[in-house]
Amino acid sequence: QVQLVESGGGLVQAGGSLRLSCAGSGRTFSGYTMAWFRQAPGKEREFVASISWNSGTYYRDSVSGRFAISRDNAKNTVYLRMNNLKPEDTAVYYCAARGQPGHTIATIAYDYWGQGTQVTVSS
Secondary structure (H helix, E strand, O other): OOEEEEEOOEEEEOOOOEEEEEEEEOOOOOOOEEEEEEEOOOOOOEEEEEEOOOOOEEEOHHHEOOEEEEEEHHHOEEEEEEOOOOHHHOEEEEEEEEOOOOOOOOHHHOOEEOOOEEEEEEO
C-alpha cells in the first residue's frame, strides 16, 4: 500500500518557523516529482512548492524566499522548511507525488496524496 504521511505541523507565532516532513512508503519516490500544497478553510487547494527527481525546485510567488523544499531519497522523505511565517500561511498542508517529470501546480497531475498536517500561524 502506497502512503505519504505528513508531520511537523502545529501552532506558531507570526515570524516563526516550522519544518514539515513527508515520509513515503510502499514504493520508492526517488524518481517522482514531490510537492507541497495547502488548503485554507473555504478556499481551494493551492500549490506551494515542488522538487523534481534531480532536486530542481519551484515555488509559488508568495512563499519564495521564505520556504525551502528538499528531499532525502535515502529516507524516501521530502521536507518543507517554512521561515518568517505569516497568518495567511495558515492551512492544512498536503504532500503529493507525481510520476511524470516536470513541475506543475495542477492538483489533478499528482498521483498520490497524504492526509495533511495543520499549520496555524497566530498574529
